[in-house]
Amino acid sequence: MKNNQRREFLKSTGLVGLGLFGAGSTLASEFEALPLQAKKGVNRIQSFNMSGFAAPKIDTVRVGVVGLGMRGPGAVNRLSKIENVEIKALCDLLPERAEKAKEQLKDTPHTPDLYSGNAFSWKEMMDRDDLDLIYIATPWEWHTPMAVYAMEAGKHAACEVPIARTLDECWQLVETSERTKKHCMQLENCCYDFFELMTLKMAREGYFGEVLHVEGAYIHDLLSLNFSKEGYQDMWRLKENYRDGNLYATHGLGPICQILNINRGDQMDFLTSTSSNDFSMHAEAVKLAEQDNFFASFAEKKFRGNMNTSMVKTKKGKTIMIQHDVSSPRPYSRLHVVSGTEGFAQKYPEPKVSRGHGWLKDEEFKDLETKYTPEIIQKVGELAKQVGGHGGMDFMMDWRLIDCLRNGLPLDQDVYDAALWSCVSPLSEWSVANRSNSIDVPDFTGGNWKTNAPVNITLAGGGNTGVRV
Numbered sequence: 001m002k003n004n005q006r007r008e009f010l011k012s013t014g015l016v017g018l019g020l021f022g023a024g025s026t027l028a029s030e031f032e033a034l035p036l037q038a039k040k041g042v043n044r045i046q047s048f049n050m051s052g053f054a055a056p057k058i059d060t061v062r063v064g065v066v067g068l069g070m071r072g073p074g075a076v077n078r079l080s081k082i083e084n085v086e087i088k089a090l091c092d093l094l095p096e097r098a099e100k101a102k103e104q105l106k107d108t109p110h111t112p113d114l115y116s117g118n119a120f121s122w123k124e125m126m127d128r129d130d131l132d133l134i135y136i137a138t139p140w141e142w143h144t145p146m147a148v149y150a151m152e153a154g155k156h157a158a159c160e161v162p163i164a165r166t167l168d169e170c171w172q173l174v175e176t177s178e179r180t181k182k183h184c185m186q187l188e189n190c191c192y193d194f195f196e197l198m199t200l201k202m203a204r205e206g207y208f209g210e211v212l213h214v215e216g217a218y219i220h221d222l223l224s225l226n227f228s229k230e231g232y233q234d235m236w237r238l239k240e241n242y243r244d245g246n247l248y249a250t251h252g253l254g255p256i257c258q259i260l261n262i263n264r265g266d267q268m269d270f271l272t273s274t275s276s277n278d279f280s281m282h283a284e285a286v287k288l289a290e291q292d293n294f295f296a297s298f299a300e301k302k303f304r305g306n307m308n309t310s311m312v313k314t315k316k317g318k319t320i321m322i323q324h325d326v327s328s329p330r331p332y333s334r335l336h337v338v339s340g341t342e343g344f345a346q347k348y349p350e351p352k353v354s355r356g357h358g359w360l361k362d363e364e365f366k367d368l369e370t371k372y373t374p375e376i377i378q379k380v381g382e383l384a385k386q387v388g389g390h391g392g393m394d395f396m397m398d399w400r401l402i403d404c405l406r407n408g409l410p411l412d413q414d415v416y417d418a419a420l421w422s423c424v425s426p427l428s429e430w431s432v433a434n435r436s437n438s439i440d441v442p443d444f445t446g447g448n449w450k451t452n453a454p455v456n457i458t459l460a461g462g463g464n465t466g467v468r469v
Contacts, residue, residue, distance in 0.1 A: 038392055040171065041440070055182070061086070064090070066135070074394065078387055088177060102114060147361075158185045159187060161187060161250040162247075170422055173266060185411050185420065188413055201457055214406045216253050217334055219324075219332065227237040246425055252336065256337075257420070259338055261421060263444075268315075273308060310424060399467065412455050
């Protein structure tokens with residue numbers, strides 16, 4: 001799509017000025033206004049509280065999936081395994097991707113219609129009146145426009161991470177969800193990983209005492225993939241790295257926010273962020289440009305630093321550390337640390353729990369697993385491992401989403417979580433650019449974090465959705 005066409009679309013949908021135009025850059029106007037925007041929620045009165053909201057039951061959830069490149073095909077496969085789901089539509093910019101995704105459904109009951117060929121085929125799909133849920137797995141800059149359009153069209157929206165790249169986008173998602181009373185879930189799969197769910201139950205039942213500090217991260221060497229021509233369409237994820245901050249906070253952040261009951265008993269207060277210099281990405285671009293002129297334009301760009309470390313203090317005096325590094329040659333880690341007055345847990349490099357100076361022995365750890373394995377793992381954990389998706393956590397996330405929609409239950413992740421977890425990226429960019437000064441974190445709940453109920457980690461009222469394996 002040409003730039004002027006994109007601008008016309010953004011104007012027509014009210015999205016111009018939100019940082020969407022031109023992947024990988026925060027608009028100067030928003031960057032300068034961030035401190036004021038961060039205070040927007042201080043005196044805000046909600047039009048409707050989506051925390052704990054239970055939408056009407058949907059016996060058979062009719063789904064349209066948009067984005068069939070990297071993450072979309074896996075989602076199509078997983079959704080096809082869940083009973084009472086009907087995949088009615090598939091959409092991608094490239095027709096061959098849509099055809100390929102439909103082909104993988106040939107031995108299933110699903111016969112979706114296909115939408116492709118231009119950058120706005122998704123609008124035609126979302127305008128259908130026979131869809132309940134839009135599942136979004138596109139490049140980041142399209143997440144908010146698509147989620148907003150879906151809700152305006154009367155559909156629930158479930159979107160890959162991060163769901164927003166700017167504070168304006170975060171507020172737009174919140175205000176749209178409240179006005180339309182449609183769910184807007186950020187698909188944070190790491191909240192459904194096995195150890196993360198176990199430590200959530202442990203925290204709820206007081207194993208750690210008072211949880212006072214948590215840590216999460218996304219440390220994943222993506223240097224080669226980001227520079228691969230066969231990787232992300234039009235090199236979009238490489239271009240995102242022109243921004244300097246924690247660009248991908250939600251994987252580490254989501255599970256620890258649930259442990260601290262953020263948005264549901266506590267709230268983020270302020271954030272500070274520091275990035276190292278870039279020691280890898282520009283050098284890689286220069287090296288590749290010497291061999292291939294395709295990379296010449298990238299060799300002229302400035303990239304974000306290797307390691308970003310962001311710190312948050314909560315209203316109740318707890319601390320959160322989040323790290324991001326996708327260009328250093330080091331082992332994968334989401335960190336996941338839970339530190340309390342009576343106990344400690346850490347997942348990487350391997351899951352361990354402590355009640356003092358030393359780690360629990362293997363047999364003691366196994367006893368903990370037996371005692372603190374949540375209901376959802378007992379119900380579909382083994383099935384999830386068979387279906388797959390990052391060891392099963394992707395499937396548990398999708399199954400739980402469908403089960404909640406079918407039974408009219410509140411979602412585990414609401415629009416306030418989506419906005420808050422995603423806003424760490426633009427806030428960290430501002431802090432990095434301002435010598436790591438602190439910046440207030442918006443309260444998207446309008447003060448209702450003080451009374452919102454914590455995430456329900458049982459299957460009460462649901463758990464009756466079947467699985468085909």
